[in-house]
Amino acid sequence: MKDLPPRRLLLVHAHPDDESINNGATMATYAARGVHVTLVTCTLGEEGEVIPSDLAHLAADRDDTLGAHRIGELAAAMRELGVTDHRFLGGPGRYRDSGMMGTGQNHRPGAFWGADLDEAAGHLVEVIRSVRPQVLVTYDPEGGYGHPDHIQAHRVAMRAADLAADPAYDAVPGDPHTIVKIYWNRVPRTVAEEAFARLRENAPDSFGGTAAVDDVPGVVDDERVTAEIDGSAHAAAKTAAMRAHATQIAVDGPFFALSNDLGQPVFTTEYYELVRGTAGGDDGVREHDLFAGVPGAPGERA
Numbered sequence: 336m337k338d339l340p341p342r343r344l345l346l347v348h349a350h351p352d353d354e355s356i357n358n359g360a361t362m363a364t365y366a367a368r369g370v371h372v373t374l375v376t377c378t379l380g381e382e383g384e385v386i387p388s389d390l391a392h393l394a395a396d397r398d399d400t401l402g403a404h405r406i407g408e409l410a411a412a413m414r415e416l417g418v419t420d421h422r423f424l425g426g427p428g429r430y431r432d433s434g435m436m437g438t439g440q441n442h443r444p445g446a447f448w449g450a451d452l453d454e455a456a457g458h459l460v461e462v463i464r465s466v467r468p469q470v471l472v473t474y475d476p477e478g479g480y481g482h483p484d485h486i487q488a489h490r491v492a493m494r495a496a497d498l499a500a501d502p503a504y505d506a507v508p509g510d511p512h513t514i515v516k517i518y519w520n521r522v523p524r525t526v527a528e529e530a531f532a533r534l535r536e537n538a539p540d541s542f543g544g545t546a547a548v549d550d551v552p553g554v555v556d557d558e559r560v561t562a563e564i565d566g567s568a569h570a571a572a573k574t575a576a577m578r579a580h581a582t583q584i585a586v587d588g589p590f591f592a593l594s595n596d597l598g599q600p601v602f603t604t605e606y607y608e609l610v611r612g613t614a615g616g617d618d619g620v621r622e623h624d625l626f627a628g629v630p631g632a633p634g635e636r637a
């Protein structure tokens with residue numbers, strides 16, 4: 336692709352809504368700075384539970400039309416974040432939501448959990464060799480919380496990063512491209528604990544209860560977190576993007592709930608662990624820019 340902005344950020348997620356919950360403030364921040372933000376979503380989220388009762392018929396065990404509906408929700412969320420380049424891995428519907436671990440959906444034909452790793456990674460290599468991002472954001476090896484599609488998204492992202500850089504890999508056209516920095520989504524444990532303490536004091540009546548800190552994907556001891564992006568200036572865009580995923584997320588002020596109706600805090604500062612590449616700042620000091628130290632990336636446009 337020609338004429339892309341000099342800085343390019345790729346995010347790989349499992350289902351529509353994961354990007355807004357995990358990285359909505361980061362995506363809006365970088366999009367506003369003129370960075371090219373590319374989102375690749377691996378499934379349509381067909382197995383999600385539906386929150387609004389008037390849309391309950393979309394669910395997989397009824398009309399099974401949730402996937403098509405969630406394409407529209409994701410598009411609306413991306414408009415809120417200012418992200419124009421969003422794609423589905425291998426095209427919409429190529430891989431189906433595998434459902435929660437241990438369910439019969441994990442092994443149905445087309446389920447992402449059963450995808451051939453190199454074939455799935457090949458679809459992502461196409462994107463990487465075309466867009467040529469310097470920074471990749473995805474999940475940790477446990478997928479943050481053990482959902483099979485999140486684990487698989489991690490595997491596909493890491494495998495694709497390796498294949499895209501390999502001059503010998505010619506199953507996909509395009510010049511080899513090495514992603515300079517790879518980050519996994521994180522939340523520092525003390526930040527999560529403080530946010531949940533505030534939530535318990537101010538819990539909205541609209542939720543049936545409060546989630547636990549360990550229900551939040553990617554919570555780790557603070558010292559593992561190497562970067563934080565303060566997206567508070569884009570908090571409204573993040574919550575608007577989350578609201579756009581109306582079948583999956585109920586937002587109430589600075590809090591939200593998934594279909595389990597347990598309140599969680601919306602994090603507008605988002606956190607990362609650098610797992611490949613060199614941190615741009617001083618040793619032991621958290622980065623405040625995912626592009627810090629990236630060669631050839633010019634300063635931010637204010």
Ligand SMILES: [Zn+2]
Nearest residue numbers: 349350353482
């Ligand atoms: Zn998900």
